[in-house]
Amino acid sequence: VTEGTIERTAERVILRYERVLLHPIEAVWRAITDPDEIHAWWGTRPEIDLRVGGEYVSYHATGDRVVDHIVRLDPPRLLEHTFWQHINPDARVTYRLEPVVEGTRLLLTHTMTTADLRTAADALAWEGDPYDLVSRTSQGWARLLDTLAASLD
């Protein structure tokens, strides 16, 4: 598992990941924008209206239907969308792709504000330690990924 770096100010948190994928940029772009392909690795099939302002609707293991929006788009290099917009209005997930000799460099950033984190904790009726909540979500996602791995084997 490659860990991301965390850039934190008192105002916002940016999680930053960089991966070199041994695949051409078009293949990686399809994998992050085609609903069927996303289904294969994310575990659920989103509905995507691939244009700036278009809806990015995702379904979660919890049963939640989450409507997000595409903020920036420059195929096949840039995709940015909101992330749980109704409870984290300022959070953004940004994929940046860049062709390199080995294939494609993927830069993923997840930006959130501390104010967003507070709102999210409230909206999800969090009580007590926020770590408990994330652990529960984390277990949900881990199960999802196990299912995915099994279905591909």
Add this chain to the structure above:
Amino acid sequence: VDPFAVLADPTRRRLLDKLLDRERSVGELVDALGVNQPTVSKHLRVLREAGMVVSRIDAQRRQYRVDPTGLRQIDDWISAYRRLWSERLDALETHLNRRDKGD
């Protein structure tokens, strides 16, 4: 004390930002934020009670700096997010590799 409630206030976030690089006196914070001294002192007290800043007396002036203790819960939260994305990207990579072999 709920660390998220403490950080929900924009003035307190600006105070912490100013203290991230080095310790500062109340006077310096008043100048840096353009907020009056009673307001700065009030917010510093909240931050101190939340374990997010500590102070010491230096040459008869109280100097404030960031205390990581109170920020730990938030770090825990963020670290959990960090792991989730790592897992997602692993899944993406695995997907691309399998699809390549399948084609």
